[in-house]
Amino acid sequence: MLPIKRFLFLKPGSRMLSIVPGNSVGRFLKSNPSTVTVDSTWYFPNDPRNAFAEFTKHRLTDKTVFFDIEDVSDHSSPFPHMLPLQSQFESQVSKLGIRNDSPLLIYDRSDVYSSCRTSWMFEVFGHDLEKIHLLDTFAGSDISTDHPIDSVSQLPASEYRATFDKSKVILFEELKELVLSDKIGKDYSVVDARSGPRFKGEASEIRPGFLSFLCVALE
Secondary structure, eight states: OOOOEEEEETTTTTOOEEEEEEGGGHHHHHHOTOOEEEEOOOOOOTTTHHHHHHHHBBSTTTEEEEEEEETSSSSTTSSSOOOOOOHHHHHHHHTTTTTTOOOOOEEEESSSSSSHHHHHHHHHHEEEEEEGEEESSSSSSSSOOOOOOOSSSSSSSOOOOOOOOOOGGOHHHHHOOOTTOOOTTTTBEEEEHHHHHHHOOSSSSSSSOOOOEEEEEEE
């Protein structure tokens, strides 16, 4: 049996994540040949690295696709990488060649945060949770390829159809109403997922003039 770590929340119907250790990814892909590997690396603007340039030079496999959370986002919003409309998600995922029944192995080269964002987006738009897997670290992977490519995907286009799950998204106005109605701490908990220094205001905002926070409201 492959050493896939599975983390379960106790609440019925909660999300289930399957984590594939880097030193077992070769065996995982051999056992699951239809898996689409997804490089979802994203760097903050102050980081000089270029995620797509890295992808074209070095990837997990020759069939890995590049999923850009900034590109697959609502460009009409004044805020970066906001959740796209269903039609936009369908169109861009279809161009990558991902199908509704595709098992996905999602990873990033950073600190395993943009890959979590990508997996959540697929969850929100109805991809089967049993088919979403996260690679725990790209650096520790037992396979990779340096074959050069110049596009985000080598797969033929598909016809991906999404189903938006509103229960997994909360609008700012909705969160504000929960705060004003004194439901936070009673009916809901809010978890800020930023790093400690950013949460405490000890670290400068990476994007000057942009007030950011990342939270999850739990019922």
